[in-house]
Amino acid sequence: MPQFAVPEHAEEGKFVGRRITRVENITLLKGKGQFVDDLPTKKGTAEVAILRSPHAHAEVVSIDYSDALALPGVFAVITGEDMLAETDPMIVGFENPIDYRGVALDKVRYVGEPVAVIAARDRYTAEDAMDLVKVEYKVLKPVIDPVEAAKPEAPLIHTKGDSNCVSRRTFTHGEPDDAFAAAKRTNEITIRYPRNSITPMETYAVIAEHMEETGGFDVTSNFQGPFSVHTVMAMALRIRTSALRHHSPTNSGGSFGSKLTIFPYVVVMCVLARKAGRPVKWIEDRLEHLSSANSAPNRVTRIEAAYDDDGIVSALRMEHWDDHGAYLRAPMPAPIYRMHGVSTNGYDIRHLEVVNNIMITNKCPTGAVRGFGGPQLYFAVERMMQVIATELGIDPLEMLRRNLIKAEQFPYKAIAGALIDSGDYHRTVDETVDQGGLEELKKRRDAARAEGKLYGIGYAACVEPSQSNMGYISTLKTGLERERAGPKDGAVATVTVSVDALGSVNVIGDSVPQGQGHQTTLSQIVADELGLRPHDVVVTLDTDTAKDGWSIAAGNYSCRFAPASCSAAHEAAVKVRTKMARIAATTLNVGVDEIEFTKGKIHAKSNPDNAVPFYRVGGLAHWSPSSLPDEMDPGLRETSHWNAPELTPTTANDEINTSLAYGFGFDFCGVEIDPKTGQVRVDKYVSAHDCGTILNPGLAEGQIRGSYVAAIGATLMEEFKYNEEDGSFLSGTFAEYLVPTAPEVPELTLIHPTPNPSPYTRLGAKGIAEGNQYTTPVCMANAVADALGRKDVSTPLTPSKVFEWLHDTEMQPKGATPPAPAKGKGQAIEGVGETLVPASPQEVWNILLDPEKMANVIPGCHELTEVGSNAYEAVVTLGVGPVKGKFDAKINLTDLDEPKSVTLSGTAQGTLGSSSGSGSVTLEAADGGTRVSYTYEVHLSGKVAAVGGRMVRGAARHLIDRFFKALVRQAGGEDDGGGGKRGLFRRGGS
Amino acid sequence: MTKMERAGRYPVEFNLNGEPVDGFASPRMLLSDFLRHEIGATGTHVGCEHGVCGVCTVKVDGKAVRSCLMFAVQAEGAEIETIEGMAEADGSFSALQEAFHQNFALQCGYCTPGVLMSLSEFLGRNPDPTEDEVKVALSGNICRCTGYHEIVQAAMDAAKAIREGAA
Structure with a gap:
């Protein structure tokens, strides 16, 4: 198993930096976890x-x-x-x-x-x-697409306003207009980033x-x-x-947000x-x-770049239509603003224009999803870089190297305001390329291509922000509005360390873990400061707002733990240590700076035998306040409210240091596309993340691998789908919303580059959990674009989509008429069919128009009443897959041409959802009976559409089949038990 | 077979991890709900109730089963094993649990009981699997935290430890 480089300060005997197994596992592995539904x-x-x-x-x-x-x-x-x-x-x-x-x-x-x-x-x-x-x-009428929603003719979703665009801000950093005017070359692409989440x-x-x-x-x-x-x-x-x-x-x-x-x-x-x-x-x-x-916002981005013949990018322009669904829930629309400071990613680009349209549509409201605005932004920027490289005939990796921020430029003030703390991007790239075997991969590509295979290599780099500035969301206000509201900045983290009367150590904090191993990490940090072992420190991280120390930034999001909570824990532990050192110095009769904490003892540095047990000093603070040094408060409980001064408010010209610490990630991959199926097979995937000091390599690696697989889902499978026409939701189970399972995950080659600790966090640690959300989708999209020689690519890279890209022109047989596009963008259930009924057309006609007889024919029908001329209401029970329910149906018969043809249309509504549909039936005498021909089209919405996607077509065929079998029976045909005569039927296709 | 009434509540008895347990269940009560809320064995979690995610996997008469796809009344008289019965008698981890612990093969731990039950059944059938066989055996268990890598490593380590322990 690869090991992270051990950070410098993980000296002998220190626990930070070591692969300490998780204390959390003791209960979780035995089924004794305390999740909400487990609590009494x-x-x-x-x-x-x-x-x-x-x-x-x-x-x-x-x-x-x-x-x-x-x-x-x-x-x-x-x-x-x-x-x-x-x-x-x-x-x-x-x-x-x-x-x-x-x-x-x-x-x-x-x-x-x-x-x-x-x-x-x-x-x-x-x-x-x-x-x-x-x-x-x-x-x-709903509106689903964010760009459509911005048009004046779009249905207005919130009628107190006058547009579905609830916020539009233009940001100008540097002199983008001049840079574009002066540029030798420009290029433009439009990105559509889909809806997805990481479903806990x-x-x-x-x-x-x-x-x-x-x-x-x-x-x-x-x-x-x-x-x-x-x-x-x-x-x-x-x-x-x-x-x-x-x-x-x-x-x-x-949670993943x-x-x-x-x-x-x-x-x-x-x-x-x-x-x-x-x-x-x-x-x-x-x-x-x-x-x-919840869902991450889907986004449409038009991105334009200005650059020279060498591929040096001087300016970017981006207009985003950020789709937040039906409502905004705080802190939305934060994702797009959280990334604002790093709009230029890791590149030294000094001119920038950004237009943010915050859009409302008829979809689920958005929220936080691991990556928080980064996947959308970097997909646009990194696709743009590859498109430019392709246009200029420059190796895309060389293109990246020419534009990346140089090591000597750190700390680097990005044009939109991010103060990027540390890094050596070129070294990280070089180490990844060497250790990850890029040259070998290129040979594999060349060999594959020589055999006529569709093979591509993709690259992607990302700046990985961690610990959000509480002030960044104010960037969406104008300078004047911000001035009125008062300054917002910083991000306070709170941790309390206490030592009780028997010297046992307790830590509480505001990090609200969801599986990241915070208890283990904090015990390592505090143990190091107090000369103890991690299991001597009890860390309790359930929270109670009435009793715990917390502030508005508390919680688990945006890679806050490593920079913020760990800094607060370190600071609180140092405070406890300082106080205990003063007490011990008195007891040991040495100066405070002579005091050391080692293996459960507090002793003089120069004479380890001059020592007092850790617990005894703890005891003094509780049992004998009178023996404490002058003016010292009794007890040993220190709380740190840690904040970083670098997290300053948005400036008058909209620059914002959106986060405190910025890691760096670099990935490359090779993919091969199966021309028969459109499947993207990942040949090799290499990923590297410099997140400064590694606190616990076992936990850090888990975060990277977890992020990678979540990103594999976003890249190849996951999408919340909506019917563009009626807005019905189509991804309601894990059988529709596909997430990666173990056999589907391509192997990850993980590189551990030389770390560049953050100068702004107490332990040098930066966040690590989100990196592959940023890089993987676009890295693979770049590889697919490379394999296909295609400019317009989007995720998820599903086989059907890639197959369409492959075959949209060349696969159409000459002279063939392409199939007519289905109404409702292919999401309606449609079918045609015919059957032979052993009765005359007039007899069949009479059944169709007789409510009592029709009640026997319609599957699941309990009641059918005529409510007007050729208008009926019915109660039917129908089921699809795992769900079954009662529907109130309304049916109208029109275009009556007795006894030849009739059109049926209607709606059905019930707890499982609603549907509307229509069908036409034609009757003609044939073989001593009547040939009944029919076509139908059904639209579904609600639960039945969300969970039944795979099954509704089959279910619809089954229902139609039942309908005609019953019709045959009603018309006096033989009942074979299942109804109808076998062989007379030809199932309708759909 | 007696026909059950929808509104009725029926006694259900089975052995849970070798100990007899009993309670009352309406005919439609899922085994997962019965275990968690009637018996109080909350170690078995619930993830989708569609039979897809594998979080609620338990062993019924030795076979790995989705407890969300089985009614409590169907478990009458069965031998049911859950995560609560996996550790050794002295409370120490079983080989599989220990391998998960050493490999960082869990994060939030919510899917873990189901994963462990699936793997314990699988390793019983196939004590010397390849990594690919482990992955296929895990294909009915969704984990969103770990990315599976460590879980596969843990399963391989556990298989080896069990083989060596048995030898």
Whole structure:
């Protein structure tokens, strides 16, 4: 197993830098973790189910939940009406027309938006009650694409505003216009970065209880921070922030950013708990998570570069349409602003123009996803670099080298404001190329190409920001607005180290871990300072906002732990050490600077025998305050609120040092494309990350490998898909939203370059968890572009997409008519077919127009009533795959040409979603009976579309089949048990 | 076979990690919910309830099973093994757990019980697997933290330790 270079200060006997096994494993490996749903709840705690919108955009005409409330075991139901009466909008960092309260008010704006929230004695009962809530919608036209949404004719999603673009800011750094005018060459590409997330295996979980004593609420959830959002919740609930007591348990089942946007549900559950008069617990299910929890913003970027014949880039222009879905949830639209300072990535580019359009569309609202704005930005920048290299005939790696910031330029002030602390990018690249075997890979490429194979090599570099400046989101305001609001900057981290009366050490902190091994790392840091072993230090990281030290930056996001929490832990440990050294100096009768801490003893440096046990000094501070040095406070508990002065506010000309520490990553890869299937096979993938001091190589390597595989998902498989026409959501299970499993992961060659510690963090550590989110998608896209000689590539690089790129021109057989594009962008279920019915056309016609007989023919039909001339209403029970439900159907018959043809059209609505469709039926006499020919087209929305993607076509065929078998039976044909005569039927294709 | 009523609650008894347990379940109650909320054995987690992610994997009569795809009443009389029964009698890690510990083969630990149950069944069938065979055996378990590399290494180490222990 490759080992990281051991950082310089990991001296003999120190634990920082060592591959210490995780203390967290002791419970987790035995199934004794403490995740939210593992915790005991108070007796009488209700469980919650949420009824969600099947429509992307619709007016909520009425909601009737009286039947649901009447169901035994149901305690309370809340809707938007309750939220409107009892909460204020959940605010974001700037004024906008969005009124967001966590449950739909007048309109639903995405599939999966909560409409009614039900508390019942258990989840099963709550879901039963869900089926009894009647919601009437008036469906509106949705808009899915962010560029379309910006057009004046697009449906307006939030009608208090006048555009779906809720913020547009232009940033000018340097003199981009002059640079473009003076440039010898320019080039431009447009990037479409898709929607995805990194879905944690544990979903959202909230337990909430109303506390009459404070008028507030007690909440336990797997919220991850930033705790600035605690304020948003309390303000929405109209309570004092101190009356919103939030606990996060010891364990959280992954997050990757996702669990930031649990906070609207916290607010909703608080309101529900108060109404139900008892604690409530909500555990999100997987469909809810995929459809409605979170997504990284998809983004369209038009990027333009100015450069010379040598490929030296002088200026970049970018316009982003950043798609945030239906609502903005704090701190959105942060991802695009978090990356603002490093808009020029690791390149020495001194002129820049950026236009940020923050777009609202009818999709799930966005939130944090590992990489936080970086994948979108770097995909554009790194594609641009490759396109320029290709145009100029320069090796793309040489192109990178010519533009990268040089070692002697650090700390480097990027043109948009990032103060890039340290690095030696050229050395990192050289080490990666040498150790990763690039020359060998090039030979493999040449050999493959000589055999006619489609083989490409891609490269990508990235600056990896860590520890966010709390002020960066203010960059979206104008200088004047910022001045009015007051300065925002810094990022405070809080850790407390205490030593008790028997000298045992306890550490608490605000890092809210989700599996990264924070307990282990902090024990290493504190043990080193106090001359102890890691297992002498007990680290407790569940949080309680009423008791713990924390500030607005608290939480687990944007690679905050290594630079921030570790610095705070180090500082708190040093404070404890300093105090104990003073006490020991008195006892040992030596100067304070003579004191050392080694192996559980405090002793004089020059005479180790002049020593006192660590625990005894701890005891003195508690048992004998009178024997402490003058003016020393008793006890041993030191809290560090650590902040870095480099995190300054946005300047008047919009420069912002968005993060504190900046690592560097460099990847290259070789891919081969199978021309028969379009599959991208990764031949070799090499990745290197310089993240400064490595605190624990086992943990650091885990972060890189985890990020790499998450990025493999984003690159090759994962995408939240929506029907562009009706906005229905199509990725509701892990069978639709594909994530990598063990056999699908290409081997990673991990290089450990020479580290360049950060001068701004106390241990020199920088974040490491996000690097491959930045590099891998574009590195592979560059390789595919290289293999295909193609300029326009996008992720995910699915076989069907790559196959289309390969074959869109050359594979079309001469003279063949291309298949007509399906309506609804190919997402409708369509089919044609015919069958022979043993009755005359007139008899068949009579059945089709007789409600009683049709009720027997329509699969799953319970009731069919004529409600007007050739208009019917029906109740049908239908199932697709794992879901089954009741639908209210409306059917109209038009274009009646007795007894020859008729058109059926209609809609169906139920808890599983809604559908609309039409079909035409033609009857003609044949073989002593009637040949019934039909075509149909069905659109689905809601749950059935989200989870049934793979199955609905088959299910539709099956239903049509059942329909005609029943028709044959009704017409007096023989019933073979399954219905219908075999051999008479020809299944309709779809 | 008696027909169960939807609203009814029926006694369910089985052996969990060698000890008899019992409780009441409605006919539609999932085995995963029964284990976690009726018995209180929360070591088995729930990840998708669609039978895709493998988080809820337990062993039923020796076979790895998705406990979200099985009703509690179907487990009547079965021998069920979960993560809680994996450690040695003295509380120390089994070879598989120890290999996970040494290899950093878990991060958040949420999928880990399911992964361990799948692997324990697999290594029982195939005590000397190749890395590729381990990967295929893991293809029904999604882990979003580790990237699988360390899990595969741990499985290989565990297989070796078990083989050597048995020899």
